[in-house]
Amino acid sequence: MDILWFGVFAVLLLGYFALEGFDIGLGMLLPVLGRTQEGRDRVVAAMAPYVLANEVWLVAVAGVLFGAYPRAEGEVLFGLYPLVVSLLVSWIVRDAGLWFRRRLDGRAWRAGWDGAICLGSFGLAFSWGAALVALASGMSITPLGLAGGVAVAAALAFHGWTFVSWRLPGRVTGARRSGTALLVSACVAAAPAAALLAGAAPWLLGHTAPTDTLNVLSLMILPFAPVMIGGQVWVWRTFGPGRAPERTPSFF
Template sequence: METLAIAVLAFFATGYFVLAGADIGTGMLAPYLGRTDHERRLVIASFAPFFLGNEVWLIATAGVLVGCFPDLEGELLTGQFAVLVPLLTGWIVRDVGLWSRGRGPGRRWRAFCDGAVVCGSWTVALAWGWLLAAPLTGTPYERAGGPTAILIALAVAALFAAHGLGFGMLRLTGPPYERARLLVGRTGPWQSFALTAVLLGALPLLAGSALPLADEAADGATLALLVPALLVVTPFLVAAQVWTWRTFRHRVTRPSYL
């Protein structure tokens, strides 16, 4: 059961980084991709149908960690509290900006919400890099510091941005698409997206390999109850994600209500 629990945790964490990395990266580059209010609405419309469904994968990851690895979750929460605060703050600020953008009057309001989306996206990306720096440098229960942590945080944020560019090439049209293509170069949109997806998906796997997951797993009775339930729920989560991507597979040609 411990092996299955670890596999489920790895699956959810990898799914979150690959899927949510797309909308986080696109949000990071919104000022570059969209130079006008209309273009920024196109950029936001490119990932608006996906971001809530993508965040479910993070909630599922946290749920598996709390339920199947409670001692490890407590140790990580205590040691990485200073990193989790900006991560959650950026997440909230970003989502508030997305939800509020189309509900206020005037361009100044929309510009303010756009700033919240961009700043929140950058904060989330950098915080993930800072958080991953700890297990990647061999100190999973302590906040990472020093030049190495800074370099890892910046590299992870750059990877999020590159993933967002590939996603933008798949979804955008007009000038925003051309700006994304300019940075991606001659690489096709699916090739670019697939490459960054593999790299982003490898991050939680590498970080997880530095954690004593098997030693910190819950007792057998708890795992015998939780793991089968997770295996039943997982296909529905995957099916919902497939439905979302299939439904919104076409390029964005006009702004959404956001």
């Protein structure tokens, strides 16, 4: 049962970086890829159908960490408190930019919230990079975390660039990318988390909840896995390349 839940946690964490990673990457690249308001609208519209479905993976990661690894969750929150706060604040700022940018039809209004999307996305990428380095170094926040932040930000930016080149071939970046290229960039985005999981597996397994707790979690959570995966498949099949994003209904 311990191995099963470690596998579930690993799949969810890697899935978050592989899927939500391109949203974060596009947010960082928003001022570069969208030099005009119309260009930024096009970039946001390209990722809009995927954002909420992708964020579900982070919620699932937090839920599994809390339920299957309660002692680890406590140590992470206490030891990496500044980075956890930075992650949450960046997430709120990024999502606020997405939700509010179209609430009023004014260029200054949209430009301000587009800036929030970019700032929040950078905060998410750097905070994740620093957190992964800190976790790998025994809950220690060090200057090396800055390098981790830069590396993760670069990986996610590459993933975002590849995604928009796949979703809108030739229209934003001037390049066209295949589904295979997108899969490769997803692996690049998830690589830092994979490296952490490989090194932290013994520690995480040592903090697993009792078997009775895991059995209850299995009955409560695992039946919802097909729903989450099915929803993700539906989103990708419905909003793939060839469908004009500006004609897709969106809150963003």
